[in-house]
Amino acid sequence: MDSLSIPKKTGNTIVYADKKDINADIQEIREKGESIRSGNTFKVSSGRVYEIHGNSVHPVSGPKTINITSIEYKILALTKKEGGLPNAYRSLDIQYSKGIINKEQYDRTKMLIDMIRDKK
Structure with missing residues (x-):
C-alpha cells in the first residue's frame, strides 16, 4: 500500500492487494465488457468491487479489502x-487502552501499519 486516499463520502475502505493486481482491476473497468457494471459500481474478476466518483475509482469490497472506522483512518493517516x-503505533495503543477501539480494530489497524512500515 503506497498511500491512503479514501474519500469520506464512500466510506473508509482500504484495498491492500498488490499494486499490479489493483492495476489489473482498473484495466478491467476501463475496458468495456471486462467488468460487471451496476450503476457506478464495477465488479472485476478478482472479486473486488469498485465505485466511481467523478474521475476517481475507489474500493468498496471484496478480497483484500478492509472497511475501517474514522479513528482507524486517522491513525493510518x-x-x-x-x-x-x-506516532501511529503510539496513537493506536492509546486509542485501544482508552477503549475507543476494540481488539478487532486494534489488530486490523496494526496489520495495516505493519504493512506500510514494511513497504518503506
Missing part, C-alpha cells in the same frame, strides 16, 4: 507525516 510510524 499519521504514517504519512514526518516521523509518522512511531
Whole structure:
C-alpha cells in the first residue's frame, strides 16, 4: 500500500492487494465488457468491487479489502507525516487502552501499519 486516499463520502475502505493486481482491476473497468457494471459500481474478476466518483475509482469490497472506522483512518493517516510510524503505533495503543477501539480494530489497524512500515 503506497498511500491512503479514501474519500469520506464512500466510506473508509482500504484495498491492500498488490499494486499490479489493483492495476489489473482498473484495466478491467476501463475496458468495456471486462467488468460487471451496476450503476457506478464495477465488479472485476478478482472479486473486488469498485465505485466511481467523478474521475476517481475507489474500493468498496471484496478480497483484500478492509472497511475501517474514522479513528482507524486517522491513525493510518499519521504514517504519512514526518516521523509518522512511531506516532501511529503510539496513537493506536492509546486509542485501544482508552477503549475507543476494540481488539478487532486494534489488530486490523496494526496489520495495516505493519504493512506500510514494511513497504518503506
